[in-house]
Amino acid sequence: MKVAYITLCVVLVLLLNEAHISVAVVCRPTELASCASAITSSAAPSKMCCSKLKExxxxxxxxxxxxxxxxxxxxxxAKKVASTCGIPFPSC
Incomplete structure (x- = not known):
């Protein structure tokens, strides 16, 4: 009984490690508010700006x-902010 339980646990751990969870991004331009000062001036983007831009x-x-x-x-x-944050500017 113990061997079966341990085997089941090992299989579950392996399956969970292989599971890829994808989170859908909700497109809200207001999420980029932290980038406003960097986009409208020559200020460097904040970590929050870069994080939101990546998101x-x-x-x-x-x-x-x-x-x-x-x-x-x-x-x-805006292109400079994207570059500074390490995000390629999209070509749509």
Whole structure:
């Protein structure tokens, strides 16, 4: 009985290690508020900005297609912020 229990535990651990959990990103431009000062000035982006930018990366093309957001995102400063954070600027 103990051997079966131990075997079951080992199999469960192996299966859980192989499981890949994907979390869907919710696209909210307000999540990038921490980047506003870096995008609108020459200030360096904060760690929070870079973290949020990485989190929102799948949404950037959607933001670039929005005429209201495009004015802010498709700028030299926004490209500089993305580069500083180690995120390639999307080519949509």
């Amino acid at each position: 929102q990366r799948p949404c950037l093309c959607k933001y670039l297609k929005d005429p209201n957001l495009q004015k802010l995102i498709n700028t030299p400063n």
